[in-house]
Amino acid sequence: SQELEQSPQSLIVQEGKNLTINCTSSKTLYGLYWYKQKYGEGLIFLMMLQKGGEEKSHEKITAKLDEKKQQSSLHITASQPSHAGIYLCGAENSGNTPLVFGKGTRLSVIA
Amino acid sequence: KAGVTQTPRYLIKTRGQQVTLSCSPISGHRSVSWYQQTPGQGLQFLFEYFSETQRNKGNFPGRFSGRQFSNSRSEMNVSTLELGDSALYLCASSELAGGLNEQFFGPGTRLTVL
Numbered sequence: 001s002q003e004l005e006q007s008p009q010s011l012i013v014q015e016g017k018n019l020t021i022n023c024t025s026s027k028t029l030y031g032l033y034w035y036k037q038k039y040g041e042g043l044i045f046l047m048m049l050q051k052g053g054e055e056k057s058h059e060k061i062t063a064k065l066d067e068k069k070q071q072s073s074l075h076i077t078a079s080q081p082s083h084a085g086i087y088l089c090g091a092e093n094s095g096n097t098p099l100v101f102g103k104g105t106r107l108s109v110i111a
Numbered sequence: 112k113a114g115v116t117q118t119p120r121y122l123i124k125t126r127g128q129q130v131t132l133s134c135s136p137i138s139g140h141r142s143v144s145w146y147q148q149t150p151g152q153g154l155q156f157l158f159e160y161f162s163e164t165q166r167n168k169g170n171f172p173g174r175f176s177g178r179q180f181s182n183s184r185s186e187m188n189v190s191t192l193e194l195g196d197s198a199l200y201l202c203a204s205s206e207l208a209g210g211l212n213e214q215f216f217g218p219g220t221r222l223t224v225l
Binding site: 030042043092097098100104 | 115144146153154155156159167169199201203211213214215216217218219221
């Protein structure tokens with residue numbers, strides 16, 4: 001079965017700094033999703049990537065899917081306290097399989 | 112449009128009891144998926160329903176069951192609760208079943224088993 005490994009597990013950055021979170025799959029990805037979760041709450045959809053080499057941006061968050069479609073990175077530019085939370089990557093390895101999620105990366109942004 | 116709603120938000124039960132959680136998807140969405148989230152195992156897929164039919168099922172014991180009604184609302188039931196069932200249960204809805212459909216998540220139901 002497919003497994004997703006996220007790194008780092010947790011991250012503390014100073015406000016204004018850039019950061020990157022990685023998500024590596026044990027299998028080729030059919031689709032890769034990034035979600036953000038505030039502690040104990042539901043997940044907020046950030047982006048979905050499907051094509052190898054694809055890159056999407058929303059506000060100060062950019063996500064990329066590598067050419068081989070086995071790794072994705074999420075990059076936050078000029079981090080703000082509002083970026084704090086748990087970032088989860090989720091993936092499908094075919095069109096009819098449910099999402100598999102990584103364990104998450106806990107991001108703290110300090111002033 | 113109203114988002115995905117889950118009731119109740121918090122629940123405390125004792126071992127051996129059973130529990131029913133409810134999820135109302137976004138209007139017009141016919142697919143509902145359920146997930147269990149724990150600190151140790153992370154987010155794990157329970158099952159997916161589309162048009163009242165179970166499409167996929169995760170690797171959970173038969174104590175976990177679910178159903179979907181004609182209005183797309185879904186319930187999940189856990190019988191004979193165990194301490195390890197304490198978790199945040201999330202449901203997500205999407206317009207269609209299958210791949211590459213954005214899933215919208217509810218706020219979750221936090222279940223504590225004592």
